[in-house]
Amino acid sequence: MARHIIILLHYIAIMCLFMPVSLRAAEVQYPVAAYNAEELAKVREWEKIWVGKTINKNNIDEIAALLPQGILQVYKESEKWGAPAEGFYFTIIPYKQIIETSGMIEATKKYAPTVQVDAEGYITNYATIAGMPFPNPKNGLEVAWNFDFNTHGDANHYARKGPVITPKVTIERTTHQDQWELYYIHRVDVDPRPAYTDNPRGIHRGLFLHLYEPPESMNSRFFNLRYIDPKKEDDGYMWYAPFRRIRRINVGQRTDTIDGTDMIYDDEYGWDGHILRNTYQLVGKKEMLGSRQVDNKALKRIPGQAIPNNISRERIQTYVVEVKNKDPNYIYSKRVWYVDPETYYVLWSEMYDDLNRYWKCFEYLHVDVKTKKGEMKNMICGVVLLDLQRTHSSIPLHEIYEVGTEKVDTNMFTVANLQKSY
Numbered sequence: 001m002a003r004h005i006i007i008l009l010h011y012i013a014i015m016c017l018f019m020p021v022s023l024r025a026a027e028v029q030y031p032v033a034a035y036n037a038e039e040l041a042k043v044r045e046w047e048k049i050w051v052g053k054t055i056n057k058n059n060i061d062e063i064a065a066l067l068p069q070g071i072l073q074v075y076k077e078s079e080k081w082g083a084p085a086e087g088f089y090f091t092i093i094p095y096k097q098i099i100e101t102s103g104m105i106e107a108t109k110k111y112a113p114t115v116q117v118d119a120e121g122y123i124t125n126y127a128t129i130a131g132m133p134f135p136n137p138k139n140g141l142e143v144a145w146n147f148d149f150n151t152h153g154d155a156n157h158y159a160r161k162g163p164v165i166t167p168k169v170t171i172e173r174t175t176h177q178d179q180w181e182l183y184y185i186h187r188v189d190v191d192p193r194p195a196y197t198d199n200p201r202g203i204h205r206g207l208f209l210h211l212y213e214p215p216e217s218m219n220s221r222f223f224n225l226r227y228i229d230p231k232k233e234d235d236g237y238m239w240y241a242p243f244r245r246i247r248r249i250n251v252g253q254r255t256d257t258i259d260g261t262d263m264i265y266d267d268e269y270g271w272d273g274h275i276l277r278n279t280y281q282l283v284g285k286k287e288m289l290g291s292r293q294v295d296n297k298a299l300k301r302i303p304g305q306a307i308p309n310n311i312s313r314e315r316i317q318t319y320v321v322e323v324k325n326k327d328p329n330y331i332y333s334k335r336v337w338y339v340d341p342e343t344y345y346v347l348w349s350e351m352y353d354d355l356n357r358y359w360k361c362f363e364y365l366h367v368d369v370k371t372k373k374g375e376m377k378n379m380i381c382g383v384v385l386l387d388l389q390r391t392h393s394s395i396p397l398h399e400i401y402e403v404g405t406e407k408v409d410t411n412m413f414t415v416a417n418l419q420k421s422y
Contacts, residue, residue, distance in 0.1 A: 030108045030135040033097050034317045034341045040095075043315055047094050056089040063092075066289045066315065068338070068348050070361025070388050074307060080391060081306035082167030090311040093293060098342045098368070100132075101153075101375045103188035107131030111194070122276060127202075127228045130186045130194035132344065140280030140321045143337075146344040148275050151183040153369075153377050153403035154190040161213070162382070162396040163303075164260050170304030173260060175396065176213035182206045182408040185228060189371060189404045202228045206413040214260075216242060223413045224249070230274040239418035246418060255331040261394035262360060262385040269380065270337055270346030270364065271323065283320040288338050289313035290347035294365040296381055296397050306393040307384050311365070316340060318347060332359070340366075343378050353389070361386045365397075371404035379403060 035043060055063060060075050074081050078088045100108075108131030115133045116124045121141045123133060133149055134142035161176040184203045185195040204226045211220040217240075224236040236249030254265045254273070266272050291313050299308035323335040333356045338348040343366070351360040365382040382397035411417060 028109045028112045028135055030105060030112070030132065031097075031099055031342065032135055035095075039317070043095055046315065047092075050092045051094050053092055054089050055092065056087050063289065066287060068288075068350055068361050069358060070350060070386055071307075071348075071363065073388060074386060080167070081393070082165070082170060082304040084302050084305060084309070086309075088307060089309050090313055092289065093312045093314050095314045095316060096293060098292065098340075098378045099376075100343070101189050101371065101373075101377055103193070104131055107188040107194060108135055120276065122230065127185050127195060130188045137282075137319070140282035140323075141275075143282060143319050143321050143339055143344070144271075144275050144278070144280045144323075147270070147339065147346065149186050150344050151186050151188060152181060152379060153371055153405075154187045155182045155402075155405050155408045156180070156379070156400070157402045157405060157408070158398045158400040160396045160398050162394065164262075164392075164394045165304065165306055166392055167304055167306045168391060172303055174213050175211075175261065175394075177209045177211045179210075180206075180208045180408050180412060182410070182413075189373065189375075189377075190406055201225075202232075203413075204228045206408075206410065208412045208417075221418050222249070223418065225413055226274075230276050234273075237415055237418060246415060261396065262387045262390075262392060263362070263383070263394065263396075264331065267349070267362065270349045270362075271335070277327075278323050278325050281322040281324075283322055283336075285317055286320045286338065287315055287317050288347065290316045290318065290338070290340065291363060291365040292316065292340065292343075292347070292367075292378065294367050294381055296365075296367075296399075299397075301395070306386070306391075308395060311363075311384075316347070345378070345380065357389070359387070359389055361388060369400050369403050372402060372406070373404055375404075377403050 057075050057078055060072065064072055075088050111129035111131050112133055112135055114129060118124050123145060132146045134146055137143045137146060157180050159178050163172040163174050165172050183205050184199050187193045187195060206225055208223045209221065211217045219241040220239060222238040224234055226234050237246055238249060239246050257264055291311055294312055298310055300310050301308040318338040319341055321337040321339060323337055333352045333354050336350040337346045340347050345366060346364055349362045353359040363384040364380055366378050367381045368376045369379045371377050379400060381400060385394040
């Protein structure tokens with residue numbers, strides 16, 4: 001009898017291996033909320049005290065545990081950072097669960113059960129799947145893969161404009177560019193899905209920028225192509241209008257600051273590169289105040305002020321991930337990410353220099369935007385960039401034109417397009 005039971009169990013196990021993906025997908029629980037019912041009840045009790053309150057240097061210590069060290073320093077030493085007479089302040093709003101688009105949900109349930117990982121942690125079927133590969137991540141690398149698979153609506157177009165600020169001398173310099181982004185793989189919202197079938201070069205993502213300010217950069221243009229192959233370097237080219245010359249952006253320039261801001265090329269979104277160029281340690285979970293529903297028009301700032309006032313932040317339980325580049329000579333000794341568990345965007349990123357001293361603190365602002373399909377998609381709408389060592393900041397804010405657009409032409413990412421007359 002026992003022998004028959006063992007044979008039956010083996011048979012069931014084999015059948016499960018060959019079960020159609022559509023059946024196994026039903027086991028995937030997604031979307032996943034940041035809080036369970038009991039945790040959310042505690043958050044709502046806390047919100048009865050704090051929602052709607054103005055937070056400034058007089059009461060920020062009461063919620064200090066919910067903010068990174070770098071931003072706390074700025075609020076407490078506001079005079080040093082060019083604060084107006086009323087000082088720096090922000091407001092607390094209620095937590096709101098962010099639900100991904102129907103395409104992301106469908107793709108996650110379809111493809112998450114099919115994810116194949118090799119001994120180094122690389123997803124071997126990386127280019128043929130979409131959605132969140134690890135709806136319930138168990139380690140830092142799985143959190144990083146989820147971050148990587150968020151395609152920001154598959155294609156988008158927005159303007160990025162904001163000041164580069166030296167508070168000590170109240171000096172500002174404005175940057176302004178239009179930006180287009182197109183994902184060739186991991187597509188969930190716009191056909192073709194999950195990937196372009198005509199992609200002989202194996203492109204992962206294309207990025208194109210047209211610069212308008214500062215004046216000396218007027219009509220300069222830049223594009224970057226990231227490839228699916230993790231061993232293949234990006235192709236980046238810039239048409240520098242004043243000299244009417246094209247130059248290649250090599251991999252060594254990825255750690256250069258962008259147009260005088262406090263951000264390097266690798267800092268976009270919290271990390272802009274192949275995932276396996278870093279190691280990721282999941283430190284744990286931590287409740288933070290994150291900017292997930294920000295109205296850029298409500299932000300207030302005077303010239304020389306390092307950070308905007310009236311940012312809205314909500315309580316959210318994040319994944320804390322320590323990120324270290326595998327290059328021993330990399331510009332940062334480590335990054336610390338605070339990752340939104342509902343979108344897998346990085347809400348806060350802290351950077352340490354090569355002597356492991358606290359260097360930078362970046363806050364990534366987000367807001368829900370209506371896609372071309374009429375759904376809501378949480379998108380980055382700006383960044384507050386703080387260099388704590390130089391007492392310097394940058395605040396590039398986004399005016400989002402289209403999310404989930406079909407209008408991004410693949411010919412945009414060519415050298416010939418850079419040389420077009422404007």
